[in-house]
Amino acid sequence: MDLLTLLSNLSDGMIVSIQIFALTLVLSLPLGLIVALGRMSKNPILRNLVKVYISFMRGTPLMLQLMVVYFGPYYMFGLIMPRGYRFYAVIIGFALNYAAYFAEIYRGGIESMPVGQYEAAKILGYSKVQTFFRIIMPQVIRRIIPSITNEVITLVKDTSLAYVISVTEMFTVARAVASAQANMMPYVAAGVFYYVFNFVVATVMEKIENKLSYYR
Amino acid sequence: MSLLEIRQLKKSFGDLQVIKNISLKVEQGEVIAIIGPSGSGKSTLLRCATMLESIDAGDILYLGESAFKADKDGMPHKVTGAELKKIRSYFGLVFQDFNLFPHFSVMKNVTDALIHTQNKSKEEAYDIGRRLLTKMGLSEKENAYPFQLSGGQQQRVSIARALALNPKVLFFDEPTSALDPELTSEVLKVIKSLAKEHMTMVIVTHEMNFAKEVANHVIFMDEGVIAEEGTPEEVFGNPKSDRTKAFIKGYQ
Numbered sequence: 318m319d320l321l322t323l324l325s326n327l328s329d330g331m332i333v334s335i336q337i338f339a340l341t342l343v344l345s346l347p348l349g350l351i352v353a354l355g356r357m358s359k360n361p362i363l364r365n366l367v368k369v370y371i372s373f374m375r376g377t378p379l380m381l382q383l384m385v386v387y388f389g390p391y392y393m394f395g396l397i398m399p400r401g402y403r404f405y406a407v408i409i410g411f412a413l414n415y416a417a418y419f420a421e422i423y424r425g426g427i428e429s430m431p432v433g434q435y436e437a438a439k440i441l442g443y444s445k446v447q448t449f450f451r452i453i454m455p456q457v458i459r460r461i462i463p464s465i466t467n468e469v470i471t472l473v474k475d476t477s478l479a480y481v482i483s484v485t486e487m488f489t490v491a492r493a494v495a496s497a498q499a500n501m502m503p504y505v506a507a508g509v510f511y512y513v514f515n516f517v518v519a520t521v522m523e524k525i526e527n528k529l530s531y532y533r
Numbered sequence: 534m535s536l537l538e539i540r541q542l543k544k545s546f547g548d549l550q551v552i553k554n555i556s557l558k559v560e561q562g563e564v565i566a567i568i569g570p571s572g573s574g575k576s577t578l579l580r581c582a583t584m585l586e587s588i589d590a591g592d593i594l595y596l597g598e599s600a601f602k603a604d605k606d607g608m609p610h611k612v613t614g615a616e617l618k619k620i621r622s623y624f625g626l627v628f629q630d631f632n633l634f635p636h637f638s639v640m641k642n643v644t645d646a647l648i649h650t651q652n653k654s655k656e657e658a659y660d661i662g663r664r665l666l667t668k669m670g671l672s673e674k675e676n677a678y679p680f681q682l683s684g685g686q687q688q689r690v691s692i693a694r695a696l697a698l699n700p701k702v703l704f705f706d707e708p709t710s711a712l713d714p715e716l717t718s719e720v721l722k723v724i725k726s727l728a729k730e731h732m733t734m735v736i737v738t739h740e741m742n743f744a745k746e747v748a749n750h751v752i753f754m755d756e757g758v759i760a761e762e763g764t765p766e767e768v769f770g771n772p773k774s775d776r777t778k779a780f781i782k783g784y785q
């Protein structure tokens with residue numbers, strides 16, 4: 318098999334990998350903020366529920382979580398899910414998992430904000446919501462970007478985990494082609510793909526970080 | 534009617550009673566200096582007056598309107614909603630360590646609250662901002678960020694930020710004690726010029742000469758009570774209590 322055929326075989330998988338990556342981010346970044354707010358809630362029931370959720374998500378393998386999301390509805394409730402559910406299960410599993418990690422990053426950032434910022438805002442008449450979105454969050458985002466970058470880079474590599482429920486992302490395709498051809502090439506190509514993907518991600522994140530570094 | 538009246542204020546942190554029954558009045562145009570040893574409760578008093586702290590007992594009234602309302606058990610609670618907003622609009626507070634918003638430019642620090650909490654147009658807010666920054670000697674700095682300014686400049690921005698909202702009374706909590714001595718005078722000068730314009734101010738300070746010069750009324754606080762008060766001449770020139778004498782002597 319020549320390189321061109323190999324790449325065209327792999328390209329469908331690449332697109333799925335990129336989809337998993339992008340959808341996970343789009344969902345888990347806002348969800349993580351909501352989870353973080355729950356984690357910091359004054360209501361002890363909510364706070365502890367969210368704490369348990371985060372602890373499960375971070376304390377068990379993502380691979381296992383994907384299987385629970387995919388097989389759970391049938392094993393637990395006898396629900397037969399529609400055909401396309403495989404892909405949605407991956408997105409749900411990834412989003413729930415990554416939201417937990419992002420939540421802890423948000424929380425760390427929010428809790429690191431000096432109380433003087435809240436007090437100044439209060440005196441100036443900002444509402445709680447305005448204070449959070451105008452004063453606190455912009456500074457939090459700036460502080461947490463390096464940690465977010467770490468997670469995002471891990472996410473690129475984690476997309477390969479979708480193979481456990483047979484979603485044919487990049488890595489699944491590479492494995493299939495490699496074993497059919499008894500050839501290393503697909504793995505090399507997959508490695509290059511992940512590396513380039515991460516290189517682009519890291520570059521973009523660095524751009525964002527620089528853009529936010531206009532103040533100290 | 535007094536601009537601000539504090540009646541029999543009490544405030545504890547756990548078992549520590551920090552404010553023990555303080556009453557005072559602030560009249561329109563008055564400049565009050567609050568002096569006293571560290572830990573005597575000066576900051577706590579300002580924080581109660583600006584509603585950053587809850588209070589345990591007593592009353593705080595701005596133009597006769599109560600900032601705290603007693604519930605059925607007699608515990609004072611902050612007023613809420615529109616009343617709270619109105620009371621907050623009466624005062625401003627200048628912090629010891631400025632608390633500027635680091636991600637906003639100087640101009641935005643001064644104008645953002647005008648635009649977003651008082652619904653002024655950007656043009657109107659920027660006019661106010663420019664006028665105040667010029668007054669503070671900072672017209673060149675409107676596009677700078679706080680980290681690019683000296684401490685004295687940052688404090689003047691924070692004074693402009695407080696003035697932008699046109700408060701009836703401005704509180705200062707040791708506005709110069711985070712500053713190097715050579716930067717202190719530029720901030721004190723600004724406050725003196727405000728006093729000349731009859732801005733009502735309540736200033737906690739360790740700068741005795743400044744207090745003597747700028748205040749119409751001096752309050753000496755000690756261990757949560759007003760140990761002595763009067764005109765600067767009375768308190769500095771002829772202190773009655775030994776505590777006041779000893780304290781003032783420590784500064785000469």
Ligand SMILES: Nc1ncnc2c1ncn2[C@@H]1O[C@H](COP(=O)(O)OP(=O)(O)OP(=O)(O)O)[C@@H](O)[C@H]1O
Nearest residue numbers: 546547549551569570571572573574575576577578
């Ligand atoms: N949030 C708090 N929790 C517990 N104790 C507090 C709190 N704030 C202040 N205190 C205590 O209350 C007392 C008075 O503090 P306050 O800051 O009002 O003093 P101060 O007169 O402003 O002193 P300084 O001149 O050092 O600023 C101190 O003993 C302080 O430790």
Ligand SMILES: [Mg+2]
Nearest residue numbers: 575576577707
């Ligand atoms: Mg103090």
